[in-house]
Amino acid sequence: MMRDPQPRAVDLSTEPFPTLFAAPHRLMFFAGALAVLTSMSWWALQLAAWRFGWIGWPTPPISPVSAHAILTQYGMLPLFIFGFLLTVFPRWLNRPALSRAHYIPVAGAVFGGYLIANAGLLGWPWALSLGIEVMAAGYVATLLILGNVLRAAEQRPIHAWSCMVALTVGTAGLLMFLAYLFGASPVLMPIAIDLGTFGLLLPIYFTVCHRMIPFFSGNVAANYVVRRPAWSIPLVWALLLAHTFLELRGHQAWRWLADAPLAFVFAWHACAWQPWKSTHPGLLAVLHLSFAWLPIAFVLYAVQSAWLMFGHTAILGYAPLHIMTIGYFGSMLVAMVTRVTHGHSGRPLQMTAIPWLCFVLLQIVVVLRVRAEFGAHQLTWLLIAACGWLVAFLPWVLRSLWIYLMPRADGKPG
Known part of the structure; x- marks a missing residue:
């Protein structure tokens, strides 16, 4: 029988x-913030190599x-997800809270493997394979750690189960x-790739929103009705x-059967969470604004699918996907991570200038x-968008890295 994870007292003053x-x-x-720049820097350089015909890239x-899809979905964003869930x-x-013996190896495996895999994109197949192996070890360790927490719990809410299922699928x-690499x-x-999008990221994002957006809103907004439908x-x-089954089976023309109901369900939540009562503070408003992109994405997914059903060719390209992913x-990454960062560093729960600029x-x-999906010069617009991501995130990343290295502003531990 495995013991419950217990926090251990450690003298942190001896560490750099x-x-x-x-x-x-x-x-x-901290690792995720670095990955935000790493992934998009490589992608911007790759786009520039295509656009300008760089020889020797x-x-x-x-x-x-x-590579762009795999390492952003399994490396970049999950670093934030694991940090959130392990907390x-x-x-x-x-x-009880998890100890450093639990989360430091996970961080080392997922981030270390991610960096090795990114180095592999520079033409070294062995590094890509090695990096994914190390990342996978971090995933398995996370499943075991959180699985033990879930097993020891007396109450197991659906949010915990949903996140565990998503991590298993991921x-x-x-x-x-x-x-495939082997x-x-x-x-x-x-x-x-599809499991990363629709089996890992989207279920966890929606599950966390389902639990946290009504909770945050109810703590601030007057006359707020908390709605978390089971x-x-x-x-x-x-x-x-x-959606995933129809996509992988090549039945995109029938995918609207899943996408239209998803659009409705997400739109219902966007309204049920009463964003008009949550316009202040800004840190709460951006959560609702970020979620609003999700029903829009699935409306476009449904339109694209219905258009194919009537015998036409695809007209929206990857627009629905990137409305969801970017x-x-x-946006939810900026909103949620900023809130967690401020709350757990003893700072006011306010959307300050740099997070607003990024958002x-x-x-x-x-x-x-x-x-970039419409008209001419697609590579140019793709490159502009990738550079825009870097410009948007750079100040936010630098500020976040500084906060993670500094003690809590209120003097409390953690």
């Missing part, structure tokens, strides 16, 4: 950056588009990609599985990326 290791969110968010061992999962389940997707069927690549998480899971995932610029990046 003692506060960085004081809590899982500090270390994992190293060719990655796999399709650059696939809040025990709180959700009324269990681990399976990453292992499929690893198998010579397995090429069909595993699109499966891994039916919506299982329904979203079922519809996402249907608009929803990216506003990111909305422009969404428009630029959608523009």
